[in-house]
Amino acid sequence: MSILLATTSTDLEDRIQRATSGHVLSIKGPLPDRPEELLYRLVGSPVPQVVVLDAQASSVQALGLAAGFAVTSPGTSVLLVSDLWQEIGMDAMRAGVLDILHPSAEIADIQVALERAERVAQLRGQPQTTAPTTVDPTTATVAGGRVISVVSPKGGVGKTTVSTNLAVGLAKAAPQSVVLVDLDIQFGDVANALNLEPEYQLPQMVRGDAARDTMVLKTFLALHPTGLYVVSGPESPIEADGIDGEMVGHLLDQLAAEFRFVVVDTAPGLSEHTLAAMDRTTDLVLITSMDVHGVRGLRKELDTLDDLGMFTDARHIVLNFAENGRGLSTADVRATLGTDVDLVLPVSRSVPASVNQGIPLLQSSMRSPVTKELARLVARFAPPVSTGRGRHRRSWVGAR
Ligand SMILES: Nc1ncnc2c1ncn2[C@@H]1O[C@H](COP(=O)(O)OP(=O)(O)O)[C@@H](O)[C@H]1O
Ligand SMILES: [Mg+2]
Structure with a gap:
């Protein structure tokens, strides 16, 4: 050693x-x-x-x-x-x-x-100076940072809510080592959810000097007060024109080489950009709302992943908009999905309130039943570990 x-x-x-x-x-x-x-x-x-x-x-x-x-x-x-x-x-x-x-x-x-x-x-792998990033298409992972993509077949189910909170939560545990990328290229709203007005957005980062030189790219990233770096989406959908999967993939490779965690927010479904992200994803967070349509859609997506043998051990299933006594029960959802749900987020007015303020729940001190579950999601990636060896030592592992 x-x-x-x-x-x-x-x-x-x-x-x-x-x-x-x-x-x-x-x-x-x-x-x-x-x-x-x-x-x-x-x-x-x-x-x-x-x-x-x-x-x-x-x-x-x-x-x-x-x-x-x-x-x-x-x-x-x-x-x-x-x-x-x-x-x-x-x-x-x-x-x-x-x-x-x-x-x-x-x-x-x-x-x-x-x-x-x-x-x-x-x-964590060798330090980046000795180990350049390599993509292994068979396992869809990269050497370098952990890439966590938040996906769902449908829109409006909480991808942006979950990805912004996850990123902020990780950044609080490991400042300066987390970057959040808004890949909902046309209608992304990560910047709003974080109350940021970034000077540069994704279109400037996937072309020119930033694409050629990661040091330049890093200077283009927006910095959130929690120590989170952000690649926000374009200001208008028109600017998204011409950004293809390859450009997005290259950006994620650059970021994964520099950051311990790359959190990716996506558009609904499997766009070209989301597929490029999935090629580099080490952990997939799948979200569904608690209704028949949403759950069936997710079931299909899980079946597809099973057929491809992808992310079998790296799926995190989030059930959002859970409401007691209305429509589906959590047990129904589990039965339809054929698998366990990892996290259940209740419906709470605090969520839209936090989005409107541009302060994610894990950043604010607002009390919410959703906060605890979001913190549990963060802990799946960066668990606080105590070695418990007497009062002299405490430790944390920013696990990869
Ligand atoms: N658990 C929840 N309770 C109440 N409102 C929620 C909850 N999760 C998300 N929302 C609201 O639903 C809307 C869609 O959420 P969002 O995260 O933008 O979804 P997506 O990114 O999948 O389109 C937002 O207005 C958000 O505030
Ligand atoms: Mg969204």
């Missing part, structure tokens, strides 16, 4: 060296501001899988650096060393920190933490 340690404490360094039988690259001195300043000292070696930052001298500095690693090297697992986990725990989670070690942690504890950090780094 490759581990980089930045600390001024010889005692800590000694314990970590012993925990790894001396397999740590140790860098002495105060923490720099940017990850590159640490990494350039390792020129010639691969980007480390695990970075351990001693936060005892300055939590702020260490958190800033951790957030930097989450952007420049999202595959790397970052651990902090601090006795202030209660104070900095939430901020650490937001900065993408995997785990916090107590400064006096014993060698056995250090070993457990490092081994887990290494496993997570392996799961």
Whole structure:
């Protein structure tokens, strides 16, 4: 395993060296501001899988650096060393920190933490600098970020509601590492739902410099206050002309190479753009409203996916507009679909209210029966994991 340690404490360094039988690259001195300043000292070696930052001298500095690693090297697992986990725990989670070690942690504890950090780094794949994105058509997945597409055969069933909340929820857990793409190319309303007025929209991002150079593309993305990046749809349907599946696929490849999560909102049905997205999708969120027509439509879509053998283990089925005592029961829906429903969103006035305000429920403090279910959806992708090893350690895994 490759581990980089930045600390001024010889005692800590000694314990970590012993925990790894001396397999740590140790860098002495105060923490720099940017990850590159640490990494350039390792020129010639691969980007480390695990970075351990001693936060005892300055939590702020260490958190800033951790957030930097989450952007420049999202595959790397970052651990902090601090006795202030209660104070900095939430901020650490937001900065993408995997785990916090107590400064006096014993060698056995250090070993457990490092081994887990290494496993997570392996799961996340190699850092992007060493592993370019490749599309494998047989499994319809990409090496790189997780691509979560939200689809339904019908319109008006809650795709935009779910995709914006999912994206905001993930961004709160892992800021700067989530991008939401509005692929409802003609009538997309993601920008409205997020109260954004982006300078650039999808049409500028699938052509020209942005399409050629991912660094340019990144400067075109809109940034939402929650730390979510956004590709909004065109301002008018006319601007959508000429945008084909190939362009959309290329955009998603670029984004998946840079971001840990790419959330895709789609138009109803299987448009050329949605199919291009599905080719790159690792997880499919399928939504239906709770009526006979909608449920049957979804059943057909599931049958098609079964025939193609697609997403057999990566489907998340959401039943929206659930109302007790009216029409179908949840059991009816399960029977018609022939499969379990993963989430049930009740009808709630808070949903249109949040859309009108442009503040997704998972961003606002508005109370709603829908919020808990939406948070459960987020947790399917970024579960808060506690190792529960005493009061010294807490951890989160931004799972891929
Ligand atoms: N659970 C819900 N309760 C009440 N209204 C909802 C619910 N889910 C969605 N809506 C409303 O239904 C409309 C369509 O939702 P939207 O997310 O835009 O669907 P889609 O993107 O599939 O067309 C919106 O006005 C939204 O506020
Ligand atoms: Mg929509």
